[in-house]
Amino acid sequence: MEPGLRFKPLLREPVLHFLLIGLLLFVAYGWLTPAARSGERIVVTQPMVDGMALEYRTRWSRPPSEQELARLVDAYVRDEILYREGVALGLDRDDPVVKRRVRQKLEVIAEEQLAREAPTDADLAAYLQKNAKRFTQPGTVSFEQIFFDAATPAAQIEAARAAALRGSDPARLGQPTMLPPGVSNARGDLVTRDFGLEFAAELEKLPLDTWVGPVASAFGQHLVRVSSRTAALLPPLADIRAAVAREWESERRTASLAENDKALRQRYEVVIDAKLSTSAAVR
Amino acid sequence: MNQPRLNLRLAASVCSVLIAGCSKKEAPVALAPPAATVAPTEVAASLPPPNPENNVYFGAVHVHTGWSFDAFTNGSKTTPSDAYAWAQGKAITGSGGPEIQLKTPLDFYMVSDHAEFMGVFNQMANPDSPLSKTELAKGVTSPDANVRIQTFAGILRDMSAGKRDPQLTDPALARSVWSQIVKAADASYTPGKFTTFAGFEWTSNPQQRNLHRVVVFRDTAKLPDLVLSALDSDDPEVLWKWMSDQRAKGSTLFAIPHNGNASDGRMFETVKFDGKPIDAAYNKTRAENEPLYEITQIKGTSETHPSLSPTDEFASFEMWDYTLSADFQRPTHRKGSFARKALLDGMSQSATGAGNPFKYGFIGDTDTHNAAASHEEFNFTGKFAFENNAKERLTGVPGSPAGQIQQIQEFSSGGLAGVWAAQNTREAIFDAMQRKETFATSGPMIKVRFFGSFDLAVDDVKSPDFVKLAYAKGVPMGGDLKPGAGKAPTFLVMASKDPKSGNLDRIQIVKGWLDAAGKQHEKIYDVAWSGDRKIGANGKLPALGSTVDLKTATYTDATGTAQLASGWTDPDFKPGERAFYYARVLEIPTPRWNTYDAVRQNMAPLTKVPATLQERAWSSPIWYSPS
Numbered sequence: 001m002e003p004g005l006r007f008k009p010l011l012r013e014p015v016l017h018f019l020l021i022g023l024l025l026f027v028a029y030g031w032l033t034p035a036a037r038s039g040e041r042i043v044v045t046q047p048m049v050d051g052m053a054l055e056y057r058t059r060w061s062r063p064p065s066e067q068e069l070a071r072l073v074d075a076y077v078r079d080e081i082l083y084r085e086g087v088a089l090g091l092d093r094d095d096p097v098v099k100r101r102v103r104q105k106l107e108v109i110a111e112e113q114l115a116r117e118a119p120t121d122a123d124l125a126a127y128l129q130k131n132a133k134r135f136t137q138p139g140t141v142s143f144e145q146i147f148f149d150a151a152t153p154a155a156q157i158e159a160a161r162a163a164a165l166r167g168s169d170p171a172r173l174g175q176p177t178m179l180p181p182g183v184s185n186a187r188g189d190l191v192t193r194d195f196g197l198e199f200a201a202e203l204e205k206l207p208l209d210t211w212v213g214p215v216a217s218a219f220g221q222h223l224v225r226v227s228s229r230t231a232a233l234l235p236p237l238a239d240i241r242a243a244v245a246r247e248w249e250s251e252r253r254t255a256s257l258a259e260n261d262k263a264l265r266q267r268y269e270v271v272i273d274a275k276l277s278t279s280a281a282v283r
Numbered sequence: 284m285n286q287p288r289l290n291l292r293l294a295a296s297v298c299s300v301l302i303a304g305c306s307k308k309e310a311p312v313a314l315a316p317p318a319a320t321v322a323p324t325e326v327a328a329s330l331p332p333p334n335p336e337n338n339v340y341f342g343a344v345h346v347h348t349g350w351s352f353d354a355f356t357n358g359s360k361t362t363p364s365d366a367y368a369w370a371q372g373k374a375i376t377g378s379g380g381p382e383i384q385l386k387t388p389l390d391f392y393m394v395s396d397h398a399e400f401m402g403v404f405n406q407m408a409n410p411d412s413p414l415s416k417t418e419l420a421k422g423v424t425s426p427d428a429n430v431r432i433q434t435f436a437g438i439l440r441d442m443s444a445g446k447r448d449p450q451l452t453d454p455a456l457a458r459s460v461w462s463q464i465v466k467a468a469d470a471s472y473t474p475g476k477f478t479t480f481a482g483f484e485w486t487s488n489p490q491q492r493n494l495h496r497v498v499v500f501r502d503t504a505k506l507p508d509l510v511l512s513a514l515d516s517d518d519p520e521v522l523w524k525w526m527s528d529q530r531a532k533g534s535t536l537f538a539i540p541h542n543g544n545a546s547d548g549r550m551f552e553t554v555k556f557d558g559k560p561i562d563a564a565y566n567k568t569r570a571e572n573e574p575l576y577e578i579t580q581i582k583g584t585s586e587t588h589p590s591l592s593p594t595d596e597f598a599s600f601e602m603w604d605y606t607l608s609a610d611f612q613r614p615t616h617r618k619g620s621f622a623r624k625a626l627l628d629g630m631s632q633s634a635t636g637a638g639n640p641f642k643y644g645f646i647g648d649t650d651t652h653n654a655a656a657s658h659e660e661f662n663f664t665g666k667f668a669f670e671n672n673a674k675e676r677l678t679g680v681p682g683s684p685a686g687q688i689q690q691i692q693e694f695s696s697g698g699l700a701g702v703w704a705a706q707n708t709r710e711a712i713f714d715a716m717q718r719k720e721t722f723a724t725s726g727p728m729i730k731v732r733f734f735g736s737f738d739l740a741v742d743d744v745k746s747p748d749f750v751k752l753a754y755a756k757g758v759p760m761g762g763d764l765k766p767g768a769g770k771a772p773t774f775l776v777m778a779s780k781d782p783k784s785g786n787l788d789r790i791q792i793v794k795g796w797l798d799a800a801g802k803q804h805e806k807i808y809d810v811a812w813s814g815d816r817k818i819g820a821n822g823k824l825p826a827l828g829s830t831v832d833l834k835t836a837t838y839t840d841a842t843g844t845a846q847l848a849s850g851w852t853d854p855d856f857k858p859g860e861r862a863f864y865y866a867r868v869l870e871i872p873t874p875r876w877n878t879y880d881a882v883r884q885n886m887a888p889l890t891k892v893p894a895t896l897q898e899r900a901w902s903s904p905i906w907y908s909p910s
Contacts, residue, residue, distance in 0.1 A: 058509045061528055134373065149846075171747050176848060178730045178779040180338075184331065189372060193387040193728065196782030218782035219845040242470065246364055 647698025719761025
């Protein structure tokens with residue numbers, strides 16, 4: 001068959017029509033969207049300049065001078081030029097910082113989108129019950145103590161104890177220490193912080209309102225008089241509503257983002273075309 | 284090529300999936316707890332009375348969460364609320380996965396995130412904000428999810444591009460993440476129990492030389508709407524000018540610089556930002572704005588350097604010898620990078636009649652970027668979120684360059700700020716910091732008392748009323764000794780260990796002075812130590828051996844002691860010579876965090892960083908001047 005004759009059926013091919021239309025659209029798009037051309041034109045508009053001036057004014061309590069504003073505009077233009085050049089070179093692609101930033105923005109959008117009400121009392125009560133341990137306030141203790149270093153003989157300490165029981169001033173009976181001579185309604189974890197775990201544990205077993213000891217601590221030995229204790233308690237919701245609501249909201253936010261991630265992932269076919277064991281460190 | 288339509292399509296797909304999770308239309312909720320549910324701070328019904336002899340409080344004011352850009356890009360998912368919860372001893376999800384929890388709670392904490400302008404966006408979604416009434420907000424809260432998502436995306440694009448919609452130019456509507464940071468601080472402030480502050484970090488680093496400052500506000504009654512960022516200016520004088528503007532408007536604030544070691548000589552340079560020599564006005568402004576220096580933190584300790592203090596055998600503690608450049612550049616200038624030399628240079632300035640710009644008290648702090656200050660050596664969770672994962676702390680994230688891995692292995696665990704204040708409230712703790720009655724620790728809760736006086740005797744340190752006497756007749760750390768009729772000053776120092784850390788090895792007093800010719804000198808005196816060691820012929824106290832078992836990362840209390848105290852009169856004092864004195868307290872050797880991690884993870888120990896360290900505390904100096 002001569003080549004010329006083949007054209008006619010070819011011209012009727014829908015595929016060719018399709019390709020030509022596509023080409024037309026491509027060209028039209030290029031014409032109609034000037035931004036698609038290499039960007040040599042940078043336009044700084046009045047609202048943009050107003051915005052820069054506003055931010056300056058908010059920071060410095062006065063508007064910028066024309067010279068200062070010109071510097072800000074110049075900085076913007078430099079940023080824009082370098083940015084466009086960088087994008088043209090593909091420098092924004094596969095950059096982990098850019099990726100994380102885009103991800104951050106998307107997560108912000110997602111969080112805003114996942115419309116939530118403020119929690120109801122029922123929500124918070126249920127949450128509080130489920131996480132009671134986290135909101136339980138530790139017990140407190142009030143006591144006085146007299147310090148002796150580890151080398152002090154037992155007899156000397158016992159003599160001091162007798163004196164204390166007789167009513168002598170505790171401040172005059174022991175040795176210098178930076179530990180407080182008494183604590184009032186101190187949480188268990190703060191007593192542990194100052195005196196050590198061993199002392200705090202012993203403290204719980206001591207009788208009230210009498211001088212006992214020696215009780216060992218990280219610093220040496222002590223005579224102790226416990227005056228009161230309160231038990232650990234879970235406050236009623238009404239007293240800690242703000243704190244519970246904050247934690248509830250935080251957990252909700254994390255769960256929502258996780259659900260969001262899961263839902264998005266379903267839209268992608270993920271192919272892991274690698275063997276993890278070959279790349280992983282061999283021990 | 285620009286493809287805006289593709290983005291919208293993706294955005295619309297995302298939106299349609301998200302919509303599937305919504306059952307009914309509700310007002311979107313702002314990122315931080317909405318204003319409605321933030322209850323007024325719990326008023327301490329019975330605030331313990333102020334202690335005229337002051338109590339010691341431990342905390343940190345240099346903390347970043349996921350709201351700091353660099354923290355977020357390094358994987359932190361924490362918020363300021365998480366940070367405050369962590370500081371009080373609650374477990375939070377570390378961003379590397381496992382929960383992180385402090386073993387002992389702190390008394391005060393401040394999140395100092397880099398505040399970024401994102402908040403207009405949040406405020407449009409807040410029905411209480413006038414912003415929610417704007418046209419833009421209608422798009423943002425439209426019932427049509429498609430419209431919503433496109434509006435959001437468009438706003439974000441425009442904001443990032445610096446474009447500002449005319450509807451949003453009303454200054455009253457300009458809010459930022461900063462206001463949410465302040466809200467989080469207020470929500471966690473419990474006077475008498477736990478103090479928080481509003482603050483931020485100004486991250487100036489010209490040519491990657493660190494000039495960072497953390498700025499702390501005394502209260503949240505009067506705060507600026509926008510804080511100064513290093514994008515506005517890198518010049519500390521510009522920061523101080525901005526701070527002065529804030530004072531004129533009713534705020535009370537100060538700035539705390541850190542990491543002179545990463546400044547390559549610029550932190551304490553004796554020239555201004557433009558290279559001209561400093562003068563009396565500069566010195567006065569600097570001293571007024573900067574009462575404290577953060578002498579130790581994750582990016583190293585900057586008390587001194589072996590080349591500046593060749594006879595100080597403890598001078599090379601936790602060196603982090605880099606600038607902030609991304610290619611592990613080493614600094615070359617030691618003068619201007621370390622605190623002890625700065626104290627000396629400050630006195631030299633004073634001697635010329637220009638005042639002292641470097642009259643710094645000391646605190647320790649962290650610079651964590653994952654909300655958890657992590658000062659506990661045995662519980663170190665890293666600076667960046669990926670370091671929450673113990674394996675990655677030790678060996679680096681797979682694929683990182685060797686230099687970066689080395690840098691991270693050289694990170695210290697955080698330090699702490701110790702403060703002597705009358706009570707645990709914002710005002711009391713801020714005021715204590717302002718008057719420099721503070722000390723730094725490299726992490727453990729070592730307590731230090733330090734007083735100087737011409738009217739105290741060395742034995743006064745043994746008196747049961749020692750503290751009362753010392754306040755009455757002398758000055759505490761951070762203070763100034765008035766001239767004392769030719770006598771030599773006496774210093775009383777007392778220190779006690781942290782029960783969770785090692786015993787104490789010794790207390791030293793570091794003295795720096797200018798002689799009659801104005802030449803700078805420094806000398807270290809050992810004033811109290813454990814056991815019955817004697818000062819050797821070389822003037823040095825023998826070191827204690829290490830009880831650390833590297834295989835199990837344990838140590839014993841066979842050496843050292845729980846408390847030390849001493850009264851010491853300066854044997855080399857000359858009344859005509861300017862001087863400073865500060866106390867340095869050393870623990871016995873204990874495992875460094877990398878040793879704990881290697882043992883727990885059953886991994887090989889690191890070879891290029893020390894396996895043990897002697898934790899320590901530094902009091903703020905006491906200054907003496909002849910007139």
